[in-house]
Amino acid sequence: MIGWARTIALCCAAVLACSAWATHGQAEPVPTERGPFVRVLGTVQDGGLPHAACEHAGCRLVREGRAPKRFISSLALVLPETRQVYLFDATPDLREQLDALRDVRTLPIDRVDRAPVDGVFLTHAHIGHYLGLAFFGFEAVHTTALPVWATPRMSRFLSTNGPWSQLVETGNIALRPLPLDRAVELAAGVSVAAFAVPHRDELSDTVGFRIEGPNRSLIFVPDTDKWATWEPSLLERLTGVDVALLDGSFFSADELPGRDVTQIGHPMIGRTMGLLQERVTAGSLEAFFIHLNHSNPALLADSAERREIEARGFAVAQEGQEFGL
Numbered sequence: 001m002i003g004w005a006r007t008i009a010l011c012c013a014a015v016l017a018c019s020a021w022a023t024h025g026q027a028e029p030v031p032t033e034r035g036p037f038v039r040v041l042g043t044v045q046d047g048g049l050p051h052a053a054c055e056h057a058g059c060r061l062v063r064e065g066r067a068p069k070r071f072i073s074s075l076a077l078v079l080p081e082t083r084q085v086y087l088f089d090a091t092p093d094l095r096e097q098l099d100a101l102r103d104v105r106t107l108p109i110d111r112v113d114r115a116p117v118d119g120v121f122l123t124h125a126h127i128g129h130y131l132g133l134a135f136f137g138f139e140a141v142h143t144t145a146l147p148v149w150a151t152p153r154m155s156r157f158l159s160t161n162g163p164w165s166q167l168v169e170t171g172n173i174a175l176r177p178l179p180l181d182r183a184v185e186l187a188a189g190v191s192v193a194a195f196a197v198p199h200r201d202e203l204s205d206t207v208g209f210r211i212e213g214p215n216r217s218l219i220f221v222p223d224t225d226k227w228a229t230w231e232p233s234l235l236e237r238l239t240g241v242d243v244a245l246l247d248g249s250f251f252s253a254d255e256l257p258g259r260d261v262t263q264i265g266h267p268m269i270g271r272t273m274g275l276l277q278e279r280v281t282a283g284s285l286e287a288f289f290i291h292l293n294h295s296n297p298a299l300l301a302d303s304a305e306r307r308e309i310e311a312r313g314f315a316v317a318q319e320g321q322e323f324g325l
């Protein structure tokens with residue numbers, strides 16, 4: 001993969017941008033008069049970047065500090081007026097992701113914050129999306145009745161399998177039913193609605209989220225089967241939506257040598273751009289790719305693939321990026 005090598009020199013600027021985000025927690029507190037917003041806490045697939053045990057050129061660049069480390073895909077919804085924070089998915093990178101929220105919390109002095117977030121919305125039971133819940137347990141943060149919204153099947157999975165069942169029994173988390181296509185109100189003018197998403201559903205079903213603010217709405221779908229399996233269609237689902245953060249796991253079918261990506265069951269980025277091009281060009285939708293696999297050349301700031309995405313008016317989501325709602 002020539003793109004990886006070509007990029008080395010240009011990665012330094014990106015590394016600096018990333019480290020600026022890493023110290024975000026020491027920044028000035030977010031002003032309370034600011035409106036609700038979503039902050040991106042992570043952008044890559046469940047295996048992380050560098051990916052667990054991977055020695056491919058792209059992962060080596062990151063391990064050697066020549067390209068920015070990224071975190072597993074996750075969002076935070078922040079309501080500055082009341083200092084409320086809600087997580088969308090709880091990833092294995094949860095510790096660093098909580099650090100990236102210190103400027104939106106009222107921090108306790110000299111002790112563990114036992115309530116670092118006000119709730120968690122879960123998409124599904126694949127490792128990148130819920131393992132971070134473990135940090136809310138007795139061995140670590142030890143929250144009290146932290147609301148965790150999950151579908152009935154996901155809730156059953158959590159409450160009947162350790163170690164998750166211990167979080168429920170100890171009262172660290174309080175499972176909240178997540179209705180499909182019905183809004184959960186979090187504050188005046190701010191709500192979250194889950195909708196069913198087709199995906200490999202071994203341990204749980206899968207949902208995406210539509211987050212509605214006073215002025216704008218955003219959709220988050222980190223993991224899905226191909227768009228052709230969607231009913232209603234992706235475009236119907238995006239009616240009235242201003243910002244879309246969508247499964248960008250793979251750019252093309254040939255990026256994993258020896259493995260047929262078309263059999264993996266994610267939409268290719270090019271296909272997604274084709275479906276949404278009209279709305280993006282018309283300026284009625286901002287579309288970002290998230291949940292990128294470590295193999296995806298669009299992770300690199302100067303790759304031909306990234307340039308194509310940006311030339312068509314789309315973008316790759318970045319850690320620390322914010323969307324006012």
Ligand SMILES: [Zn+2]
Pocket residue numbers: 045046126128129222223291
């Ligand atoms: Zn995933």
Ligand SMILES: [Zn+2]
Pocket residue numbers: 051054055056058059294295
């Ligand atoms: Zn790799």
Ligand SMILES: [Zn+2]
Pocket residue numbers: 124126199223
């Ligand atoms: Zn998944």
